[in-house]
Amino acid sequence: RKEVEQDPGPFNVPEGATVAFNCTYSNSASQSFFWYRQDCRKEPKLLMSVYSSGNEDGRFTAQLNRASQYISLLIRDSKLSDSATYLCVVNEEYGNKLVFGAGTILRVKS
Amino acid sequence: NAGVTQTPKFQVLKTGQSMTLQCAQDMNHEYMSWYRQDPGMGLRLIHYSVGAGITDQGEVPNGYNVSRSTTEDFPLRLLSAAPSQTSVYFCASTPTGFYGGYTFGSGTRLTVV
Numbered sequence: 001r002k003e004v005e006q007d008p009g010p011f012n013v014p015e016g017a018t019v020a021f022n023c024t025y026s027n028s029a030s031q032s033f034f035w036y037r038q039d040c041r042k043e044p045k046l047l048m049s050v051y052s053s054g055n056e057d058g059r060f061t062a063q064l065n066r067a068s069q070y071i072s073l074l075i076r077d078s079k080l081s082d083s084a085t086y087l088c089v090v091n092e093e094y095g096n097k098l099v100f101g102a103g104t105i106l107r108v109k110s
Numbered sequence: 111n112a113g114v115t116q117t118p119k120f121q122v123l124k125t126g127q128s129m130t131l132q133c134a135q136d137m138n139h140e141y142m143s144w145y146r147q148d149p150g151m152g153l154r155l156i157h158y159s160v161g162a163g164i165t166d167q168g169e170v171p172n173g174y175n176v177s178r179s180t181t182e183d184f185p186l187r188l189l190s191a192a193p194s195q196t197s198v199y200f201c202a203s204t205p206t207g208f209y210g211g212y213t214f215g216s217g218t219r220l221t222v223v
Contacts (some may be wrong), residue, residue, distance in 0.1 A: 100154075
């Protein structure tokens with residue numbers, strides 16, 4: 001079983017739609033959680049951290065459910081520029097090592 | 111401010127050849143790591159370093175060596191290239207204790223034939 005699992009998609013949505021991605025992780029001792037964005041043939045970039053209380057950054061909302069060991073990302077009012085691969089990332093121990101999910105592809109169409 | 115610089119961007123090797131992928135950062139980050147990315151697999155950790163002179167293995171270290179003689183540089187050496195090492199390689203760095211905010215290099219696309 002993969003340590004971090006994501007639905008690979010692709011999710012094809014029209015502009016303005018709301019789309020949600022989920023991610024599950026296997027290690028209950030995981031400490032920190034993140035969403036990264038990766039554009040085609042580019043390096044990953046940090047989108048946002050995920051906190052137990054939930055957090056929002058503009059059109060993006062991240063949630064963490066420790067009991068069920070899943071993380072979610074909600075994107076409202078999708079833009080064409082949101083088209084990318086979204087990586088769920090978990091820090092499983094104190095320190096800097098991160099474990100990456102395989103990513104979910106989002107395609108926003110006009 | 112260059113961030114993390116990887117060279118080369120593209121490379122084709124023949125099976126059995128060796129080469130070094132270069133990674134340099136100018137942010138004085140203590141922690142550096144190498145990942146490989148394959149379709150459907152996500153990024154997998156090859157080797158990492160928590161500071162000059164200290165390196166350790168990640169999830170997929172076989173066939174690779176690293177060294178960290180300075181804070182700035184963290185080269186990855188392929189000892190004897192194999193087709194299974196065809197991949198995109200990313201170097202990343204972060205200050206120790208700053209969890210999650212990795213800065214990635216732009217990647218090296220390696221093909222082994």
